[in-house]
Amino acid sequence: MHYLKNQNDFIYDFGFKKGSQQVGKMFGVLVVQNTNTNEIGFLAAFSGKLADSNQHDYFVPPVFDLLDENNFFKAEEAKINALHNDYEVFLNSDEYKLTLAKLKEVEDKAKSDLKSHKQLEKEAKKQRDLKRKLAENTIEKSNFETLLKELAEESKSLSILYKKKRKYWNYQIEAAQKEVDYSLAKQSDFKEQLQQKSSSLQQRIFKNYRFLNAKGEVKDALTIFNPHQPPAGTGECAAPKLLQYAYLHNLKPIAMAEFWYGKSLKSQIRKHGEFYPACRSKCEPLLAHMLQGLEVEENPIEASLLGRKKIQLIFEDEYLAVILKPHELLSVPGKRTKFSVLTQLQELYPNASGPLLVHRLDMSTSGIMLMAKSDAIHKQLQAQFIQRKVKKTYQALLEGELQENEGEIQLPLRVDLDNRPHQMVCNKHGKPAHTKWKKIRVKAGKTLVEFYPITGRTHQLRVHAAHPLGLNCPILGDDLYGSPANRLYLHAYTLGFTHPVTNEKLVFKEPVDFVN
Structure with a gap:
């Protein structure tokens, strides 16, 4: 970061200058050890191109340089461009x-x-x-x-x-x-x-992107992604560039981190100077190959799920139940971990019919959830959610001090196809997402707010809090759109609905453990 702030090797303002149309870039640093001398040092890389070039002395080169005048890409690209011009x-x-x-x-x-x-x-x-x-x-x-x-x-x-x-x-x-x-x-x-x-x-191109791992094995992108087609830009991110260079020069990888430097993209949430994990669609399959042969840390998400946190029963009758979900517990079974709210409910109510869960909470979010003991009750309760008759309140602790006391956020959301499960703001393809909010208090540089979601999109509150066009204050502990902490400070605080059999108006409230 110090180098980027003071360098004169290339011209690129990362969107810092007033009126600039440029945006920030993702950079990576890999700490390495020389296997011959045991000397410790580091390598640096950028994702994609930087100042219209793939090659800069301070950074490792690309795995395969598409901009090299001597390779086939330029000639083939010229043929395609000529054909496209004829078409136009x-x-x-x-x-x-x-x-x-x-x-x-x-x-x-x-x-x-x-x-x-x-x-x-x-x-x-x-x-x-x-x-x-x-x-x-x-x-x-x-x-x-x-x-x-x-x-x-x-x-x-x-x-x-x-x-x-x-x-x-x-x-x-x-x-x-x-x-x-x-x-x-x-x-x-x-x-x-x-x-x-x-x-x-x-x-x-993908056949020429050949990736090493610590065992010395080489696989091209087509083989790694088989039977699927690699996404465009595969191999251009910082992480694979760093590992490839280390393996080619007998340098042992010790630790790696990637950070965003500069102005955020309009659609995605990227904070200047914040660290981010490698992307899912392009990097995850590559790193699954490239990290083989290295001792790596345990996946922190999988490690937290192994804690097998238990749900707590708040209310039940013969028709439904209301539970309290702890943070870092999946609502439904995932690809790697089956233990979840749903599997616990299936054990508690083996004779219940239907889908059981009426709605979900993100894995990292704690709070009140509703379940139905029969398919008929499930349909009636879900209808209340669809018709927006269910009243929900969330409490969240934000990084930063809000000046306004209350407001509304309407930013349409869709999944980031290159980096699931991240969501992104998209006016063209996004689904409407509407959140009302109210400030509760400000203390020690943090703001406690209550969220009243009108719609229920995936990661809606997290994105609406973090996005520059939203509150521009990420929820504390949001490792997707903000900075990691000991937990995500977001809690489903209240839940109100009409009992489908008795027609009684029920409101449940569970205090959060992080507001004091």
């Missing part, structure tokens, strides 16, 4: 635009002509009906019958003319559509070529 030229060509315009013109003319003809038939029918009515009692029978034949012939002629017109316009539309179809086929061919060339290049 085609889309903007007069030939393509005229075929689309001609089809629309013919369709519009056909619609207008046929509509006018129908109106003509409608008016003609009115006139025939009027003639028939006037002649019915004023002319001789033989003349009247002749008139009826004439009127029928007129109607028939108009109907035949309409069919001819429709046939004519169908032919014209079909001819114009053939020209459009030819253009669309050409467009589809461009797209197919682009997709094939891009996919082929991506496969070739």
Whole structure:
């Protein structure tokens, strides 16, 4: 961090300058030991590119340098760009635009002509009906019958003319559509070529990303991620760069950390100077290979789950139960750990039917939860949640002092596909997320607040607290959006609902253990 603050090796402001469009970057540091001299030192790396370059003297090089003029990437990229330019030229060509315009013109003319003809038939029918009515009692029978034949012939002629017109316009539309179809086929061919060339290049790139581990084993990205396709950018993060360089130079990895330096992205929550774990989608599979052969610390999340914390019963009758969940306990079984609130409920109520749990709390969140002893009761209680009739209050201790006393936050959320289970703010694809809040007190640089969630999105309160457009104060102990502590200081404090059988209004309140 000291180097980044004082360096003159490259020009990049990390978004610190007023009006800057640049944003921060993730950096990594790996403490290593020289296996020959036992000397301790460190390596540094950045994720992605830095100042439009993959190579900087202070940092380790990439595992595979896409920007190297001597490798295949630049040449293949130029071919794809040329094809894409040809595609853009085609889309903007007069030939393509005229075929689309001609089809629309013919369709519009056909619609207008046929509509006018129908109106003509409608008016003609009115006139025939009027003639028939006037002649019915004023002319001789033989003349009247002749008139009826004439009127029928007129109607028939108009109907035949309409069919001819429709046939004519169908032919014209079909001819114009053939020209459009030819253009669309050409467009589809461009797209197919682009997709094939891009996919082929991506496969070739991933074959050149070859990763070592401490055993000296080498696997490329395609093999590591098999049977899935590696996400774009795989291998460009700081962690794999650091380990790769260490293995190539006989340096033993001792400890590693990654931190964010600079302005946060608008969608994600990144605090300047804060430490973050490696990303899940790109780095987790790579590190599962690269860390083999090293002694590594126990996964702290799995270690905490092994504590097998017990739920506490607050209330129950023959229909439902209200429980208190401790922090660091899963609501439902996870991939690695089955012990959870649900498995404990299944042991307590082996004869209960249905899903049991009516709602969930994050693993790190403590507080009140509701369960149903039958499928029918579960559906009725869940309906209250869906209709937002259940009243919930959370208490949280925030890092920082809030100036305002209360307010509302509406930031749409969706999962970060590259880094599950993180959530991100996304106005385009995010689901509405609405939180009301109230300040309780400020003490020693921290603020105790009450949250009243209107919606119930994953990590809603955590993101709304930490995001710059929210409260800009992470919940204390939030290791996803803030800084780690001995626990996440978020507690489901009250829960109010209507009993589905007795119709009684029930409100449960459990004090938190971190507010004093």
